[in-house]
Amino acid sequence: MSWLLVLPIALPLAATAATIVARGRRRAQRLVSVGCALVVLAGAVALVWATRDGEVLATGMGGWPARFRITLVADPFTALMLTVSALMVTVCALFAAAREEDEEPYLHPLVQVLFAGACGAYLTADIFDLFVFIEVALIASYVLLTLGGSLRRLRAGAVYVATNLLASTAFLAGVALLYGTAGTVNFAELAGRARTSGEVAVAGTFILAALAVKGGLVPVHGWLPRSYPAASPAVTALFSGLLTKMGVYAMFRVYCTVFQGETTLRTPLLLVASLTMLLGVLGAVGRERMRDILSFHMVSQVGYLVMALGISGIAGLSAGIFFMLQYIVVKTSLFLCSGAIETFEGTGALSELGAVARRRPVLAVAFGVSAFSLAGVPPLSGFFAKLALLQAAFGADDYAVAGVAVGVSFLTLFSMVKIWNGVFWGDPPAERQRTTAAPTRGRAAAVVAPAVALAAVGAAVGLGAELLWTLSAQAAALLVDPAAYIEAVLR
Amino acid sequence: MTAATIVGVLAAAGTYLVLQRGLVRMALGFVLLGHAANVLLVVSGGIHRRGVPIEGETVGRAADPLPQAFTLTAIVIGFGMTAFLLALAVRAQRDLGDDDLEGKS
Secondary structure (H helix, E strand, O other): OHHHHHHHHHHHHHHHHHHHHOOOOHHHHHHHHHHHHHHHHHHHHHHHHHOOOOOOEEEEOOOOOOOOOOEEEEOHHHHHHHHHHHHHHHHHHHHHHHOOHHHOOOHHHHHHHHHHHHHHHHHEOEHHHHHHHHHHHHHHHHHHHHOOOOHHHHHHHHHHHHHHHHHHHHHHHHHHHHHHHHOOOEHHHHOOHHHHOHHHHHHHHHHHHHHHHHHOOOOOOOHHHHHHHHOOHHHHHHHHHHHHHHHHHHHHHHHHHHOOOOOOOHHHHHHHHHHHHHHHHHHHHOOOEHHHHHHHHHHHHHHHHHHHHHHOHHHHHHHHHHHHHHHHHHHHHHHHHHHHHHHHHOOOEHHHOOOHHHHOHHHHHHHHHHHHHHHOOOOOHHHHHHHHHHHHHHHOOOHHHHHHHHHHHHHHHHHHHHHHHHHHOOOOOOOOOOOOOOOOHHHHHHHHHHHHHHHHHHHHHHHOHHHHHHHHHHHHHHHHOOHHHHHHHHO | OHHHHHHHHHHHHHHHHHOOOOHHHHHHHHHHHHHHHHHHHHHOOOHHHOOOOOOOOOOOOOOOHHHHHHHHHHHHHHHHHHHHHHHHHHHHHHHHOOOOOOOOO
16 A cells, blocks of 8 residues: 555656656647646545545555665555545646647646646655655745746745745754754654643644644735735646645644644634634725635635644644635635636726626636635535634634634625625626637637536535544544554554 | 754844845845744754654664754745745736835835
């Protein structure tokens, strides 16, 4: 089975090389890029199947003793994240191809590097490799964001690169502090160390703070809504599915292992979560472009994930993992919808759009389903995620943060209705000149299909929540009691 | 103590440079910050905790190999980042005549 663990890293890297060789031949690039994502998706599904009862698969590289080697490990949490990521890469690569964004010969290679980095970050069993893989993904994202090199993208790129480099440097310093105090960077050996040593707790907090920047938490969220909307639509969608979630995944992993059962950080985490939920959603109110609004909501939704982390316990973490998985699908679907609208109408500004529902009814339905899911309207997936989260909060007597979560849900709904009114209903604005030629029927279908497919997946997750919930609960159980994880990594 | 001072000075100088507006200064600032982190990594090692990682041989004195491997990796990553930042600066210089992106509209 060990090749299944290597596949999600090795195959995208091989695909990177292949797509670079095939640059200029777009059909070949698309075939390799999408094919690779599909094969990894199949591998990830196989991993989910193999770990469904809480088994942990691990494989050591190079035959070194357990404490010195690089270990790749897959528990249910990893397998689920891999599956969702591979799905996002597949869909976003198809969307980029439909929009002909891959005119840029290095788009597909960069997407594959980003993919490899994200998969590596999910699979690794030590914090230093986590740093390396996050950097691999980030380097690709720096270039993807500034592709084309317009002034707006360069500016956004400078903000994005500066913030993330600073966070990476802090992360690296945190790894050094952790190694200096605990003498290891292996998750299995670090389990629960913050409980017995205050120094390790300080180093761990340092790392969590650096990861909070990458996840876009308040008060270090400012870079995210400033940079994401500047990228091309397909790239924004890909970032939303892969990048910030990688930071949040790392926070889950580090907090749950290093701080296992240590509750000093609980109050600060819940406070940060509340502020993130609230300020993110309020920031969206004043925005006028679809992707700007959605980017602020991204900040807000990450707050829900950190809330789950703060509550912890099986209930909190299951809710958090379930929330993260469905949210990635829903949010990427929303970004794909807005990208499709920008393709057809040539703009994403609410004031310049109107009556799109009449011309693009399928797109309107896809957007509506995902938007209501984001806000948490039953029976869509967002409703079950929020319900589980609130139940966990009430179970742990965290009434204040639960209140914030409910209030923010209403504000989210308000924001989605605002987009709906501005874009899909109302009268078409008369004076605007069409900047883009009307796409042919086949191309229009190709642009809309990815968004519709993801909206359908999101809706299916809502209707069949039981299955994903069981898997999430299994993943959470291993985070709370990592005995099997430790055994597999150190064997 | 020496290491702590070096890290402190590097981090302070790096922070100052990163807060400047020009992209080249920012790049240099990140180089210094990266060095601060690397020095911290090198001094975080200690062989007393885990023994020498060579099986079947007795070695009297040896350095802890893990932080060295970490630092090497971090240096390579830092090199890539610096190259990218400088490329960004060149691009800005060519388009704007200045490496300060926020300066002109």
